[in-house]
Amino acid sequence: MNLNDLRAGIENKTARLAVIGQGYVGLPVAALFADKGFDVLGVDVQPELVEKINAGINPIAGKEPGLAELLKRVITSGRLRATTDYNELKVCDIFLIAVETPVDENHVPRYEALSSALTGLAPVMKDGALVVIESTIAPRTMHDLVLPLLEGQSGKKLNEGFYLGNCPERVMPGKLLKNLRTMSRVAGGMTPETAEVMIAFYKIIVEADVDPADCITAELVKTVENAYRDVQIAFANEVALIAEAAGGDVWKVRELVNKSPMRHMHLPGAGVGGHCIPKDPWLLVHGAGEKGVSLRLIPAAREINDSMPSHMAVLVQDALKEAGRVIKRARIAVLGYSYLEDSDDTRNSPSEALVRILRELGADPVIHDPWIPEYNGDVIERIRGCDAAVVMVAHSAYKEFDLGSLKSALQMPILVDGRGVFDKRAGIEANLIYRGIGLA
Ligand SMILES: NC(=O)c1ccc[n+]([C@@H]2O[C@H](COP(=O)([O-])OP(=O)(O)OC[C@H]3O[C@@H](n4cnc5c(N)ncnc54)[C@H](O)[C@@H]3O)[C@@H](O)[C@H]2O)c1
Numbered sequence: 188m189n190l191n192d193l194r195a196g197i198e199n200k201t202a203r204l205a206v207i208g209q210g211y212v213g214l215p216v217a218a219l220f221a222d223k224g225f226d227v228l229g230v231d232v233q234p235e236l237v238e239k240i241n242a243g244i245n246p247i248a249g250k251e252p253g254l255a256e257l258l259k260r261v262i263t264s265g266r267l268r269a270t271t272d273y274n275e276l277k278v279c280d281i282f283l284i285a286v287e288t289p290v291d292e293n294h295v296p297r298y299e300a301l302s303s304a305l306t307g308l309a310p311v312m313k314d315g316a317l318v319v320i321e322s323t324i325a326p327r328t329m330h331d332l333v334l335p336l337l338e339g340q341s342g343k344k345l346n347e348g349f350y351l352g353n354c355p356e357r358v359m360p361g362k363l364l365k366n367l368r369t370m371s372r373v374a375g376g377m378t379p380e381t382a383e384v385m386i387a388f389y390k391i392i393v394e395a396d397v398d399p400a401d402c403i404t405a406e407l408v409k410t411v412e413n414a415y416r417d418v419q420i421a422f423a424n425e426v427a428l429i430a431e432a433a434g435g436d437v438w439k440v441r442e443l444v445n446k447s448p449m450r451h452m453h454l455p456g457a458g459v460g461g462h463c464i465p466k467d468p469w470l471l472v473h474g475a476g477e478k479g480v481s482l483r484l485i486p487a488a489r490e491i492n493d494s495m496p497s498h499m500a501v502l503v504q505d506a507l508k509e510a511g512r513v514i515k516r517a518r519i520a521v522l523g524y525s526y527l528e529d530s531d532d533t534r535n536s537p538s539e540a541l542v543r544i545l546r547e548l549g550a551d552p553v554i555h556d557p558w559i560p561e562y563n564g565d566v567i568e569r570i571r572g573c574d575a576a577v578v579m580v581a582h583s584a585y586k587e588f589d590l591g592s593l594k595s596a597l598q599m600p601i602l603v604d605g606r607g608v609f610d611k612r613a614g615i616e617a618n619l620i621y622r623g624i625g626l627a
Pocket residue numbers: 207208209210211212213230231232233236285286287288300301303304307321322323324355356357358359360462463
C-alpha cells in the first residue's frame with residue numbers, strides 16, 4: 188500500500204483505523220471517526236476502561252456535551268470496538284496514538300506510555316500504514332524517539348514500509364467534541380505528501396483549517412501554545428499579588444487593562460492544573476538548555492503558577508488570624524478538587540497541592556467536589572462546622588451558592604475565593620471574613 192492507496196481508503200472510508208490510548212483525547216477521536224463511517228478499534232491497556240467502552244458507557248464523568256450519546260451510537264452500530272489486544276491491529280491501515288506524555292519531578296518527559304504503544308504497534312504494523320502521534324511531545328521527539336523506535340522494531344523503512352506524522356490535539360475537557368470539530372489543527376508530516384494525506388483524513392472530522400507542516404513545526408506549535416498560556420497566567424498571577432499588596436482589585440484591573448488595544452490579560456487564580464499546561468512548557472524547553480539556550484521566562488512562569496496553592500494557604504491563615512484562630516487543627520473546607528470547572532479531571536490539581544500544604548500546617552482539610560464520586564455530596568453538609576471555606580474551582584454549583592447559608596454552616600465565617608467566583612462586596616455584606624486572589 189502507498190500514500191495513494193491510503194488516500195483512496197480515506198476517501199471511500201474503507202481504511203481501517205486504530206486509536207491507541209482511549210482517554211480524554213483518544214476516545215472522542217475514535218468515536219467521531221466511527222460516526223463518520225470508519226471501522227475503528229480503540230486500544231487501551233486498561234481492561235476495565237475497554238469493558239466500559241464496549242458496553243457503551245462513557246467513562247468520562249465531567250460535563251462532556253454529546254459524548255455519551257455519540258459513544259452509545261457508535262458502539263451500537265458496531266463501528267467502534269475497544270480492545271487491549273495489539274494483535275487485533277494487524278488489519279488496520281491508520282494508527283493514531285493518544286497516550287499520556289507526562290514529565291517527571293525533574294521536568295523530564297516520560298515517554299514510557301508512548302514507547303510501549305510504539306513497541307506494541309511496530310511488530311503488527313501493516314505495510315504502508317500511516318502512524319500519527321496525537322500526544323503532545325517535546326520538539327524533536329518524532330525524529331529522535333518515534334521514528335527510530337518504529338523503524339527499529341518493525342524492520343520497515345519510513346516512506347517505504349510506513350508513513351509518519353504528528354497531529355497534536357488541541358482539546359480541553361468539557362468541550363472535547365466541540366474542540367475536535369471546530370478547532371484548527373496542524374498536520375505535521377515527515378514528508379509534505381504525508382501531511383497532505385493527513386489533511387484529507389482529519390478534514391473528515393475537523394470543520395476548521397488543517398494546516399500542513401513538518402513534524403518539528405507541529406511539535407513546537409503545540410508546546411508553544413500551552414507555554415504561551417502558562418506564561419500569560421503567571422503574568423496575571425503576579426499582577427494579582429501586586430494588586431493585593433497595593434490595595435487594588437485585580438479583577439477590575441484586568442477588565443480595564445483589556446480595554447486597551449492588544450492587551451489580553453488572562454485570569455489569575457489558585458493554580459494551574461490538568462494534564463497539559465503544567466507539563467507542556469517543560470516539554471517545550473526540553474533539550475534546549477543542553478543546546479546552550481538560556482531558559483528564564485518559561486521556568487519562572489511555571490514556578491509562579493506552582494506557587495499559587497501556597498498563596499491560597501497564606502490567605503487562609505491571614506483570614507483565620509483576623510478571626511482570632513490559628514491554622515493548627517482548623518477544619519478547612521476545600522471546594523473543588525478537579526483542575527477545571529465542571530470536570531472530573533484531577534490531574535495536577537492545585538487543590539491537591541493546597542490539601543498537602545494545609546496538612547503540613549497542621550490543619551484538617553475537608554474536600555468537596557460535585558464531579559468526583561469520592562468527594563461529592565451535599566456541599567453545605569460538608570462545610571458544616573468548618574473554620575473556613577476555600578473555593579479552588581469555579582464549578583457551576585459553587586457559583587449558585589447562597590452566602591447566607593454558607594455562613595450559617597461555617598464555624599468561623601471565613602470565605603477564601605481562589606477563582607473570583609464571588610464579589611468581595613457580597614462576601615462582606617454576608618458578614619463573612621473574605622479573602623480573594625488579587626484583592627486587598
Ligand atoms: N486531556 C487534554 O485535554 C489534552 C489536550 C490536548 C492534548 N493532550 C495530549 O494528548 C495525550 C493524551 O492525553 P489524555 O488526556 O487523553 O490522557 P489520558 O491519560 O486520559 O489517556 C491516555 C490513555 O492511554 C492509555 N495508555 C497508556 N499506555 C498505553 C499503551 N501502551 N497502549 C494503549 N493505551 C495506553 C492509558 O491507559 C489512558 O487510558 C497527551 O500527550 C496529552 O498531553 C491532552
